[in-house]
Amino acid sequence: MQYTFFSQLSPLILSYFKLLLRAIFTLIETLKYPPFTPKSQKHKLPPGPKPWPIIGSLPEMLSNKLSAPKWIYKLMKDLDTEIACVRLGNVHVIAVNSPTIACEFLKKQDDVFASRPISVSSYLCSGGYLTTALVPMGEQWRKMKKMITKDVLSPTKHRWLHAKRMEEADNLVRYVYSQCNATHNSNDHKNDEGGLVNVRIAAQQYCGNVIRKMIFNQRYFGEGGKNGGPGNEEIEHVEAHFTLLKYLYAFSVCDYIPWLRGLDLDGHQKKLKDALRIINKYHDSIVEGRMKQWKEGKKTEAEDLLDELIFATVDNPSNAVEWAMAEMLNQPQLLERATQELEQVVGNDRMVQESDIPKLNYIKACAREALRLHPMAPFNVPRVSLSDAVVSNYFIPKGSHVLLSRQQLGRNPKVWKDDPHVFKPERHLRDDGSDVYLSEPDLRLLSFSTGKRGCPGVVLGSTITVMLLARLIHGFSWRAPPDRTKIELVESETDLLLAEPLVAIAKPRLPHEGYLLD
Structure with missing residues (x-):
């Protein structure tokens, strides 16, 4: 979730908007709006800045040089609080960075905070609130939730689609293997040097391939690229999905x-509509063709999830694995330990399979640590309170938007006391050797959320993430490019991806026959 505003306004609109705000400030500068605390209400709002009438704290947020998430983080740090209230317009936005308080919202009072906010971006991305994840609480959500859990993401369906997922895991290895040998004689299978691999492309396209295979039963929309790589269509398709994710719930004034809604001052609506147009360009013809097959009786049984309906994304697994690989390249002993686990569990005579996942605790710990330290978005998908409530002895008004900080929950020094900003997978391993899971019910980190609006695709998301990381490490040895001694672990200025896509040297480490996966 990224918030941008002033940086995307035209100079003329910006000037008019500043004049409007200045006029408002002149009229009300001596009449700061009192905190919303009815006289009969015993509990106060969480700490936060004193809002202006009508516009709340929008001027302070818009005029600072930080993005909205960073501004909120700084505000909470300055106030030394784990829960804060910022009124934007007439909406109380409640930010939380404490697992204990987060559990009060999402577990103890889940029924109260089980709805979603109305926004331009969520309306566009959900086709008018027809999906499960973004629709406000009501009959549509209940109907879609039942269908998703029963017919799309059930354990039976997960097993049914196993072969399609493994086909794409094999294709991932084949593609990376081809990149290792891209600068070498194609007849020379003994590559002692390895080759440069763009891990971001490999990771994002693998996730995209899995989803396309499960939904449409096809890897490519066109002819595809060489050696299992993406074609222009697949690259455009994945980029459009990331555009949707970037602007979904992005801060928009x-x-x-509401009376500014039709102006699209920050340009988000145009970007979302353009991305949706690209996605629909590829989806619609397939959907229409499939509907025609069913109508004409040419199709009598489901072959993929298109026949069950699903909408999925590729962000969390690819982002987590790219960050994990970058962190581990800077700490080669971690890569070595992960490789040793794979050798012990899988050996070198075959590729790692989904059936190996329960025994790969260190691999899962690496993925979990990446989700903790490097989440895809600053906040969770917002929750909305359906009634007044009291949380952590603070009053939370009906209609409040609750934002749990993915970054600050995962880096909270009260919870992660041992170097919270350092990548240490072993912190997730248990002394008794019990299984490691990517989900976190106690919200010490946010991977798949929890409660009624928690992600129903926990098993699928975990499987894609672990298989992606395991295949990359099991099939190849990795090192930094020759012009670098370390990978720069710097976040992008506009999102939480690595500022530069991870490019590293990969060298096949298994017998050549293991890469012939046809």
Whole structure:
């Protein structure tokens, strides 16, 4: 979730908007709006800045040089609080960075905070609130939730689609193997040097391939690229999905001042519509063709999830694995330990399979640590309170938007006392050797959330993430490019991806026959 505003306004609109705000400030500068605390209400709002009438704290947020998430983080740090209230327009936005308080919202009072906010971006991305994840609480959500859990993401369906997932895991290895040998004689299978691999492309396209295979029963929309790589169509398709994710619930002033909604001042609506147009360009013809097959009786049984309906994304697994690989390249002993686990569990005579996952605790710990330290978005998908409530002895008004900080929960020094900003997979291993899971019910980190609006695809998301990381490490040895001694672990200025895509040297480490996966 990224918030941008001033940086995307035209100079003329920006000037007019500043004049408007200045006029408002002149009228009300001596009449700061009192905190919303009815006289009969015993509990106060969480700490936060004193809002202006009508517009709340929008001026302070818009005028600072930080993005909205960073501004909220700084505000909470300055106030020394684990829960804060910022009023934007007439909406109380409640930010939380404490697992204990987060559990009060998502577990103890889950029924109260089980809805979603109305926003331009969520309306566009959900086709008018027809999906499960983004629709406000109501009959549509209940109907879609039942269908998703029963017919799309059930254990039976997960087993049914196993072969399609493994086909794409094999294709991932084949593609990376081809990149290792891209600069070498194609007849020379003994590559002692390895080759440069763009891990971001490999990871994102693997996730995209898995989803396309499960939904449409096809890897490519066109002819595809060489050696299992993406074609232009697949690259455009994945980029469009990441555009949707970037602007979904991104801060937009029109969501808090409704009379500005039609102006698209920050340009988010145009970007979302353009991305949706690209996605629909590839999806619609397949969907229409499939519907025609069923109508004409040419199709009598489901072959993929298109026949059950699903909408999925590729962000969390690819981002977590790219960050994990970058962190582990800077700490080669971690890569060595992960490789040793794979050798012990799998050996070198075959590729790692989904059936090996329960025994790969260190691999899962690496993935879990990446999700803890490097989440895809600053906050979770917002929750909305359906009634007034009291949480952590603070009053939370009906209609409040609750944001749990993915970054700050995962780095909270009260929870992660041992170097919270350092990548240490072993912190997730248990002394008794019990299984490691990517989900976190106690919300010490946010991977798949929890409660009624928790992600129903926990098993699928975990499987994709672990298989991606395990295949990359099992099939290849990795090192930094020759012009670098370390990977720069710097976040992008506009999102939480690595500032530069991870490019590293991969060298096949298994017998050549193991890469012939046809």
